[in-house]
């Protein structure tokens with residue numbers, strides 16, 4: 001599988017705390033990489049470093065063989081990074097469509113083209129019928145879909161999903177799992193931080209486990225969930 005994204009030797013420090021220590025990952029087109037680990041393991045920090053939202057101490061990032069390490073987040077977005085945020089934060093006073101338009105304008109200059117793109121991603125996530133409602137009116141599952149629509153509206157090559165399954169009820173979780181699978185089937189590379197193991201096990205081609213900023217295991221979902229170090233990191237030892 002050709003590499004879409006590579007991150008090599010990523011280290012992030014906050015003052016004296018090393019939140020991510022020398023972690024590498026790579027991701028091919030249509031591949032789903034799950035990033036798991038106990039609270040405070042460094043998942044969000046690694047995710048933010050790769051997407052350009054957290055400064056790195058060291059490491060390199062390449063997108064389609066182009067070194068993008070020095071680029072700020074908005075330039076990475078333009079080159080094909082779409083992301084959701086752990087705490088979804090729509091502009092609540094804007095409509096659903098307007099929220100997606102804000103993202104679409106990051107990659108498309110003309111209004112008509114941006115509107116077409118925004119409507120097509122709203123259709124893709126099943127929110128087209130709510131396009132003209134205020135974002136404020138959406139329930140949690142639909143807010144997550146709006147986050148996805150915003151991430152897709154930048155025409156990504158890699159999509160970064162930060163705990164998009166958290167708090168969903170079982171039917172909404174099933175729908176979200178199916179939706180993420182459909183993204184990978186379309187050739188998108190997916191990097192997913194997720195605590196819901198059901199989703200990780202069903203979706204991930206490959207899983208990286210972080211604990212205290214270190215990569216402690218990687219492999220298929222079956223390999224990592226039976227790994228002693230992973231079980232220890234989650235359960236602790238007395």
Ligand SMILES: Nc1ncnc2c1ncn2[C@@H]1O[C@H](COP(=O)(O)OP(=O)(O)OP(=O)(O)O)[C@@H](O)[C@H]1O
Nearest residue numbers: 014017018019037038039040041042043044045046
């Ligand atoms: N802006 C920051 N300033 C200082 N320390 C930070 C900052 N962001 C994260 N940290 C620290 O870095 C470590 C990793 O945190 P991070 O949020 O990346 O973990 P996580 O695996 O995403 O956790 P969770 O599953 O709870 O979201 C923690 O010790 C955290 O306190």
